[in-house]
Amino acid sequence: MSRPPIETRRPLTLRDVSEASGVSEMTVSRVLRNRGDVSEATREKVLEAAKSLGYVPNKIAGALASQRVNLVGVIIPSLSNLVFPEVLSGISAELEDTGLQPVVGVTNYSPEKEEAVLYEMLSWRPSGVIIAGLEHTEAARAMLENAGVPIVEIMDVDGQGVDSVVGISHRRAGLHMAEAIIAAGYRRIGFLGTKMPEDHRARKRYDGFKEGLAEAGITLADEEFYQGGSALAKGREMTETILRRTPDLDFLYYSNDMIGAGGLLWCLDNGIDVPGRIGLAGFNGVDLLEGLSVRLATMDACRREIGRKAAEIIAGRPHQGLIGGEVIELEPVLELGDTIRKG
Amino acid sequence: MSRPPIETRRPLTLRDVSEASGVSEMTVSRVLRNRGDVSEATREKVLEAAKSLGYVPNKIAGALASQRVNLVGVIIPSLSNLVFPEVLSGISAELEDTGLQPVVGVTNYSPEKEEAVLYEMLSWRPSGVIIAGLEHTEAARAMLENAGVPIVEIMDVDGQGVDSVVGISHRRAGLHMAEAIIAAGYRRIGFLGTKMPEDHRARKRYDGFKEGLAEAGITLADEEFYQGGSALAKGREMTETILRRTPDLDFLYYSNDMIGAGGLLWCLDNGIDVPGRIGLAGFNGVDLLEGLSVRLATMDACRREIGRKAAEIIAGRPHQGLIGGEVIELEPVLELGDTIRKG
């Protein structure tokens, strides 16, 4: 079933509206942007002409002329990670009434791809850039430094940012989780996470976690890593694997909630007493999982809030002058749930 | 801890590279775009100058001059629906090597927001637009018709598209699910879904489902709708509610996999025999859930594939001439899983 081709006519310009309304291009432009004083009469004439023609302004030309682009570049590692759509949603909510629009680029956790995406974004001369993480290639870092627009690095505060930074300390998140686990009396502790050298935040949590254990004179009893696949399913598998290998583990710390939920479900299916026989904890506070009958212990990473604050910095910067260099550290909240023994 | 402000120097232009390399702007431009023949010697000179200056081309100016924009507008209702990030991922994969870049706009299922987002997108004169659904405001439809670039409406084929269409028939998806359920011997059937007047695809599945039941002389025994909140949790709640109200139901059809999974978990927790006492089915084939011990019956909506095909149409159009009007209907695959009785 095919229909006649869309006709490719010349796109309408300001001039068309100008001619149709008998008003100069300049005045038409003023009306369409709500700038300067225009008499109500001309205003209406113009608006009507524009509407009846179906005129859509050309922002390319507008941006070139005004040297102003209402776009904010947002660079994130992934859209399937669940965490990032939430950050995005915070950004998008905060930007709602500012006239700014987020443009998303995805890097798949590849520094090279990140560099390429950043280059591409900067070539559109956005009003600001929000980028996940503090670790970038040298070239990317140079681009960020020279972009001449506000840059906000998000998610992580453990390191040195280029301009502003909004996030949590993943190192301390891991450390605090270790402390809570030890305080609850667990001693034979296993770690389960992703095998992703480029997931710096997961790594920092891992490091912080081990640090926290070390403070209590404990070392990780076992660990297990995975790559790709459905996180829930991987959580099951890994849990089975690690418990088979090291049966006396009494706690499993998962580097994210999805694998943690998989592990939890596996334990429940297999009649393992949680948190009596074994305790579990994840990371992120994914609300997706709120419907589980047993609530997994986790740490909320303040994802929406991070998005909001980052967007706020970009949107606010022009007003408060180009200050730059804010560092906003949010405090992740430990939620004990039902998978860590109380007292 | 604050650092000195980012210095706001004049952005570099082609002219700066031209002067630094002693080559004309035009030749610099050619080198940077890999266009036309340039001697290896000049080429290297230019590249080095550009790199050492840290020059990033201005696509705004480039796009205006060349009347070409390597952006593809993608307009979707939501990023938290899980389905859409998957579609996006298909689009982004297909566009990978075409030089085209997706730009995402989110409508929150609001037709007015969709109209606004579309207007905004078209004002950047993208090379094409991919938009979810066939239902738009009159103004939005007019914009799509007059955009002068390929338009692909995705997800749904039940209705009349503006240009090309890639999707599945949600009506028939619902209908087939009804047939499968009846064939398995279930008779007292309940429906659980979202209370979203603007989710036309869910509505079409609902209609198709009832149609399928009607063919067998059956009517829906009960139904329950929800709005907002964690889908998994809502699935639990609604399942409890509907079964309390209508205890003799022997099948529950959920309008998406997440609430379906919530219902499944509730049944398992409450020792209800699935699929013996009651059968369950969802919709979407969300791999996120692959780790459940009992696999929910579902219908894969071919989300990545839809994204791929849509992007392929946009990317391919310039080559095969502006034909327009393809309609690609994909066939959702019924996956019986473990929650529908066999035979």
Added chain:
DNA sequence: CTGAAAGCGCTAACAA
């Protein structure tokens, strides 16, 4: 309140 002129930074088209 309205209009005219001069670009924004780049590329198409042509000339050398």
Added chain:
DNA sequence: TTGTTAGCGCTTTCAG
């Protein structure tokens, strides 16, 4: 292989 010229469609600036 390289350079020159003339815009792309809009906004800034300044003059009426």
